[in-house]
Amino acid sequence: MIFIAFGTLIQAVVLTSLYSVWSKGSYDVAQGFRFGALMGMFAGFGMAFIMYGTSNILDLTAHLVDGIWYMLLYGICGATIAMVMKKVKSKST
Secondary structure, rough: OOOHHHHHHHHHHHHHHHHHHHOOEEEEOHHHHHHHHHHHHHHEEEEEHHHHHOOOOHHHHHHHHHHHHHHHHHHHHHHHHHHHHHHHHHHHH
């Protein structure tokens, strides 16, 4: 469990850092979702096709569904990051 928590913490820090640069100070929930979905596409489909090409654990359909799941999951994470950053920004000004 400790490694799951540590991995999730690393992902949260990196996504938040990248989003803060990408958003240029404009924290919109839809923009956050788009950012997260792009990161999910990068991570999900990128790894899915690498795994499909190098191992025989899942079929192509399962890898495609996994990629879509990553886009949705990271999209929700991006939207959440945008909402939190918008609240923090409004309280600090």
